[in-house]
Structure formats: structure tokens, C-alpha cells
Amino acid sequence: MAPPAPVEIRPGVPDYSSVHEPVGELFEPISNSVDWQKHLLSKDKVDQFWRDGFLLNVPLLNPDQCDRILEDYKIFMGETTHPGMDMMYEYHSNQSGDPNNVLIHGLGHWRLTKLFHDLVFLPQAVVPSSQLLVKDKTVPVRFWHDQLFAKPAHHGGCVAWHQDYSYWTRTQPMQHLTIHIALEDQTEENGTLYYIPGSHRWTRNGNPLPVTDIDFKDMESIMTVLTEEEKKDFKPVPSMLKKGQASFHHAMAVHGSYGNKSDQPRRAAVLNYFADGTISNTDDDLLKGIKIPKGQKMEGQFFPLVYDPKSME
Numbered sequence: 001m002a003p004p005a006p007v008e009i010r011p012g013v014p015d016y017s018s019v020h021e022p023v024g025e026l027f028e029p030i031s032n033s034v035d036w037q038k039h040l041l042s043k044d045k046v047d048q049f050w051r052d053g054f055l056l057n058v059p060l061l062n063p064d065q066c067d068r069i070l071e072d073y074k075i076f077m078g079e080t081t082h083p084g085m086d087m088m089y090e091y092h093s094n095q096s097g098d099p100n101n102v103l104i105h106g107l108g109h110w111r112l113t114k115l116f117h118d119l120v121f122l123p124q125a126v127v128p129s130s131q132l133l134v135k136d137k138t139v140p141v142r143f144w145h146d147q148l149f150a151k152p153a154h155h156g157g158c159v160a161w162h163q164d165y166s167y168w169t170r171t172q173p174m175q176h177l178t179i180h181i182a183l184e185d186q187t188e189e190n191g192t193l194y195y196i197p198g199s200h201r202w203t204r205n206g207n208p209l210p211v212t213d214i215d216f217k218d219m220e221s222i223m224t225v226l227t228e229e230e231k232k233d234f235k236p237v238p239s240m241l242k243k244g245q246a247s248f249h250h251a252m253a254v255h256g257s258y259g260n261k262s263d264q265p266r267r268a269a270v271l272n273y274f275a276d277g278t279i280s281n282t283d284d285d286l287l288k289g290i291k292i293p294k295g296q297k298m299e300g301q302f303f304p305l306v307y308d309p310k311s312m313e
């Protein structure tokens with residue numbers, strides 16, 4: 001059966017968040033349990049994730065899928081326009097404000113284009129997520145939000161060291177993860193993402209480290225809140241993802257990236273998920289214009305169930 005037509009926010013402007021299944025633009029939807037099983041991670045990979053706090057070089061997209069997504073990406077690079085930009089939860093054409101340190105950062109583009117919508121449902125993303133969100137369990141997966149991080153050539157900016165969950169305590173408990181998808185080869189010169197192995201265990205009474213990179217300029221600002229022991233263990237590993245590969249990281253894993261000094265842009269698409277059963281911890285907006293009363297389950301139009309392990313049965 002064909003997926004339902006999206007609701008339009010204005011005549012001719014569809015909001016793809018109203019469709020909770022792939023529309024068939026990026027990949028052939030899966031219809032049987034055997035095909036789902038092909039995307040399971042091995043036990044070794046799951047163990048590695050819990051040991052280090054991240055997994056590198058997971059194949060997610062083929063070069064053609066990356067190229068098609070990069071066409072849509074032009075909207076956010078200012079190369080073309082889109083009538084539904086107001087659906088974005090956030091859009092920063094330069095998050096640092098410094099013309100020598102330009103970071104384009106957006107959230108919510110899954111609502112705008114079919115390709116970004118379907119990426120959220122990609123089996124290569126959602127099946128491993130069901131294995132990695134909660135230790136020693138396989139759980140149903142809900143979408144939290146997406147992000148774009150683009151560093152233009154020559155003066156592309158850094159993303160200071162941080163833990164994602166420091167920004168997400170408005171949703172609880174911590175059972176979240178991030179998938180960072182490289183849309184072109186990442187190198188040390190163009191600002192590849194780095195991780196600190198073991199840093200997903202760095203907590204303060206069970207809470208994440210405080211946010212320190214408020215102005216998106218000071219790469220090393222996290223050092224002001226680390227213990228001497230943590231500073232000693234601060235040993236960055238470059239992810240060096242190839243085009244179409246992804247890294248999966250725990251929501252407390254410290255990560256960051258330096259500027260882009262190369263003569264090509266470095267563009268990434270990011271997916272953030274949480275385990276089904278996560279609760280809102282605020283009566284304020286969770287994302288722009290989106291509220292779920294404090295204490296109630298995160299679900300509904302903007303937080304779809306993207307994978308249920310029962311599909312494997």
C-alpha cells in the first residue's frame with residue numbers, strides 16, 4: 001500500500017513529519033523479517049559500543065544516496081530556496097557568528113524533503129539503534145530530531161567538545177543516541193569528528209557535564225569542567241569516516257571537530273533517537289513550537305516510532 005499523502009502546512013508545502021513511514025524516495029522499504037535481520041550489528045560491535053562509547057565506519061548510504069541527499073542539502077547551504085524553511089526547529093547560517101569560523105547548523109529538515117524524511121527510517125540506522133540505546137536490551141526506537149552540520153571550505157568552523165545529552169535533559173531518562181553520517185570523506189584537514197574513548201562514563205551524580213561551548217568558538221572550553229583524571233584520559237580518536245559511512249555514539253560520549261581548512265565543504269547529516277518510553281521533562285517547548293506536558297511520554301507527530309523489534313519476528 002502506498003504511504004499516506006503528507007499534510008500541507010500551506011497550499012503546496014507538505015510537512016513530511018505527518019507521514020510515519022518511508023515514502024520510498026531514498027531506499028526500497030522492507031517488507032519481511034529476514035530483510036530487517038540483515039541490519040543487525042554483531043555482538044562484538046555492540047560490546048565495542050559500550051566499551052568505547054562509539055562505533056566508527058558503519059556503512060549506511062551508498063555514493064548515489066549521498067549525492068542525492070547533497071542536492072537537497074543545497075537548501076541549507078544557501079544555494080537554493082525552500083518554501084517550508086519555517087518548519088525547521090532551528091537554522092543557523094553561522095552558529096559562531098565569526099566569519100572565519102563558519103558552522104551551518106540546522107534541526108528539523110526531515111519535515112522539508114522526501115529524502116531527509118526517509119533517512120530517519122533507514123533500516124541501517126534504526127535496527128542498530130534498537131540494539132544500542134539501552135545496554136543488554138533490544139528496544140523500540142523513537143525519533144528525537146535530526147541535525148545538519150556543514151563546514152564551508154577554507155573557513156569552516158569547529159564544534160567544541162561536548163556530550164549531546166547535556167543539551168537534552170528536557171527528555172528523560174538518558175536513553176538516547178546519535179548517528180553522524182558523513183556525506184563526503186572526512187579528513188583531519190576538513191574537520192573530521194573526533195571521539196574520546198570511555199568518556200560516556202563521565203557523569204556528575206548521574207548527570208551529564210554542563211554545557212560549556214556556548215558560543216561555538218572555543219574548542220577546548222570543556223577543559224574547565226573536567227577532573228584531573230578525565231583530562232589525563234582525554235585521548236581524541238579521529239573518526240575519518242568515508243562518504244556514506246556513519247559513526248554511532250552514546251549520548252554521553254564526548255566528541256567534537258576542528259575547522260575545515262580544505263578547499264571543499266564538509267557536510268554531515270545527523271540522526272538522534274531515543275528509546276520508546278522516554279518522557280518529557282518540561283512544560284516548555286521541546287523543539288520550536290512543540291510541547292509535551294512534563295511527565296508524559298514523548299510520542300505523536302514529531303516523535304514517530306521508527307522501528308519496533310517485533311518487525312523481526
Ligand SMILES: O=C(O)CCC(=O)C(=O)O
Nearest residue numbers: 149159178180257268270
Ligand atoms: O559535525 C560535527 O563535526 C559535529 C557533529 C556532532 O556534534 C554530532 O554528530 O553529534
